[in-house]
Amino acid sequence: MYMLFSLNLFFISLLMFSLSLISYNKNYSLFLEWEMFSMNSMEFTYILLFDWFSFIFMATVMLISSMVILYSYSYMMEDCNKIRFLYLVVLFVASMMLMIISPNLFSILLGWDGLGLVSFCLVIYFQNIKAYNAGMLTILSNRVGDIFLLLLLGWCLNLGTWNLFIYCNYLNIINLKIMGILLILISITKSAQIPFSAWLPAAMAAPTPVSALVHSSTLVTAGVYLLIRFFELMKISLVLNYLLLLGILTMFMSGLSAVCEFDFKKIIALSTLSQLGLMMSTLGMGLKVLSGFHLLTHAFFKALLFLCAGVLIHSFYNFQDIRYMGGFLKYVPIIYSCFIVSNLSLMGMFFLSGFYSKDLILEMMSIGNLNFVIYVLFYICILFTVVYSFRLFFMSFLNYNNFFTLMMFHEEDYFMLIGIFVLTSMSVFMGSVLKWLLNYTVNFIYLYKFMKLMVIYMLLLGLLITLILLNNYYKLKKFFLLFYFNNYMWFLSMMSVYLMNYYFLLSGQKIIKLFDMGWIEVFFKMSLLNIFSVIMKYLMIMQKNSVKIFLMIFIMFIFFSIMFVL
Structure with a gap:
């Protein structure tokens, strides 16, 4: 399976590179729009954009992915879950493909969330304490960017469309500035700029082929690619x-x-x-x-x-x-x-x-x-x-x-x-x-x-x-x-861990100690246990005595029956 996926991605990358050269020379781009449904004046559309830059970036991602999968065939040879690893890597590449060909915030969200969630699964792949901590830091840092993406989606909901290419022509500078700042905040979380830099070295807990894929062309480059794609809006928003x-x-x-x-x-x-x-x-x-x-x-x-x-x-x-x-x-x-x-x-x-x-x-x-x-x-x-x-x-x-x-x-x-x-x-x-x-x-x-x-x-x-x-x-x-x-x-790593993880986990531990293992346990769990214990105790005494009584009555009945018959 590793060889099959590697060869397929390699030949697709060659095809994408050829298409990028053709589209660059002919100045040709393809814009596909699928309207799913509309609500009031807002249209929910899924948009795909194929131009020379998206083609060549997809070719780069697929070529590197094919070589990494071929490398992983030997690297993960002795691993018990190597098929699961392969599926996760392919899902990771597919999420990046969705991200690359999407100029619309609604369609970007699919690839963007896919990258964040699959990267979490890959970082915690070895299932030890270090990997779990690194995965938690990675997913929480990326979730901050997802929040800003949802804020930008809500902001664009008022403006009529999620296609950011349209806004450069008719919006005022205040709207554009807010959108530009939100785009920067979205990108710096995924591309690990200050102050969200701590998760990138922590993500080294993943297997080395995943690190090669993440750090070269997929996860961390998604933020840079997003800014390149919407650069005109950033430029106008100052x-x-x-x-x-x-x-x-x-x-x-x-x-x-x-x-x-x-x-x-x-x-x-x-x-x-x-x-x-x-x-x-x-x-x-x-x-x-x-x-x-x-x-x-x-x-x-x-x-x-x-x-x-x-x-x-x-x-x-x-x-x-x-x-x-x-x-x-x-x-x-x-x-x-x-x-x-x-x-x-x-x-x-x-x-x-x-x-x-x-x-x-x-x-x-x-x-x-x-x-x-x-x-x-x-x-x-x-x-x-x-x-x-x-x-x-x-x-x-x-x-x-x-x-x-x-x-x-x-x-x-x-x-x-x-x-x-x-x-x-x-x-x-x-x-x-x-x-x-x-x-x-x-x-x-x-x-x-x-x-x-x-x-x-x-x-x-x-x-x-x-x-x-x-x-x-x-x-x-x-x-x-x-x-x-x-x-x-x-001290960014310490601040990220202590501010994002430590105090939340500490508060959760205190809640468990005070409530789940404290007063709630005393009032509900222990009291119910005590009540049921007392009830069961009396039932057992009654049951034991009644069995003895029934048995004695039965023996006496047999005895008297025999006596009367004789």
């Missing part, structure tokens, strides 16, 4: 500055936290958070096309990064602490090659897929009319990307052997390697292919020589800072409070 601020803060916070993190998968999760902040801040600058370009290129190398991480974690008997790793280079050379490709693409190394989108974004930001603080923060975030990427790579592969005595280093089987090889080729070539085929380019960019070479300076400075950090780690750890401040994501 709320893009808020988005720029949130994106920059998220980039800075996640990059700083990743530098202090030791969990292998959490470092990659925080790098996803940083890239999502980059996409959001790019949208905040008004660069819709470049944000969509980075959304597509990021999907391939981030999925590859997680699949390589899954192989390393399997070789390490499920250890994820990078302090116990090192010396992988001579044991897993194929995975090493693929991992370095994905890592360099994440850093924006020249002529890999991440370079084409990140370099354009940085140069457009440099010529834009922005604050100097935002300009500096952008390049500091790029510096953090280099630092945590090279630190992860060094401590996993180039460091001295720091693992246990009994280890089983091995390249995984062909099913895993096929998926990894396909995503490696995509991470190398897809940036240039998309740039040339879809004309993602800018006619003229003029910069000073120092500003043009700023990316190279940041790369070299990042390597230098990483070497200093690795050689003087124990000295730097003396900054105890600063270390924990960054390691806990500016």
Whole structure:
């Protein structure tokens, strides 16, 4: 079944990619509307939109999903519920498809809720305490976005339609501003921007193939895709500055936290958070096309990064602490090659897929009319990307052997390697292919020589800072409070858990203690038990005595009968 689903998704992705090129060249889009029923002046319609961007994003999601399912065939081989896992992953992809082709809030709600609920089932898949806590945090954070989506649905109910493409032309600025702010609040919960960032690293409790799918092209990119789809409404409503601020803060916070993190998968999760902040801040600058370009290129190398991480974690008997790793280079050379490709693409190394989108974004930001603080923060975030990427790579592969005595280093089987090889080729070539085929380019960019070479300076400075950090780690750890401040994501994870989970669960425990196990138990349960016990006691005494009496009467009856007969 894994092979069947993987092949089907792969061929459908090729078909979608061909359709995207045709629709882009012919400037063709298909708008399907099905009116289910109408109530007063409000029409309940289900709308589907097929244009070049929805086609190419569906092709990206299906290609990555096909490789992840093929990889999962080996990864979940010894799992008891692997068929259930497959159905959940397919349902997850189907929910994302519904989300992509829906321009209407009513039809978006189906895919949006499907993503939230299925992601909860996948996060708690391993059924332990850590997974349950992470799943609770994930579902509650996503539910906040669902509340704002329902508020936007109610707001649009007064305006006559749920199709947000129509509103750009005839609404006043107050209505548009309210809708724009609600759209931002909807998107930042699903894309884990500040202050809803804590659930994204917590969702690492899910299996690694699910993490590859979630962090590359499905759940966390849904918020960015929604903003790209309704960008014209956001632009007119004049709320893009808020988005720029949130994106920059998220980039800075996640990059700083990743530098202090030791969990292998959490470092990659925080790098996803940083890239999502980059996409959001790019949208905040008004660069819709470049944000969509980075959304597509990021999907391939981030999925590859997680699949390589899954192989390393399997070789390490499920250890994820990078302090116990090192010396992988001579044991897993194929995975090493693929991992370095994905890592360099994440850093924006020249002529890999991440370079084409990140370099354009940085140069457009440099010529834009922005604050100097935002300009500096952008390049500091790029510096953090280099630092945590090279630190992860060094401590996993180039460091001295720091693992246990009994280890089983091995390249995984062909099913895993096929998926990894396909995503490696995509991470190398897809940036240039998309740039040339879809004309993602800018006619003229003029910069000073120092500003043009700023990316190279940041790369070299990042390597230098990483070497200093690795050689003087124990000295730097003396900054105890600063270390924990960054390691806990500016205490966002603690605030999210304690504010969203802890006090609700504590109040529930007190209610159970005071009512269910307290006065209610005394007045109802114990009193009824006592009454029934007394009644049953007397009934038993009566029953016991009456049986004795009946038996004596019967014996005496027999005795007297025999006497009279004789």
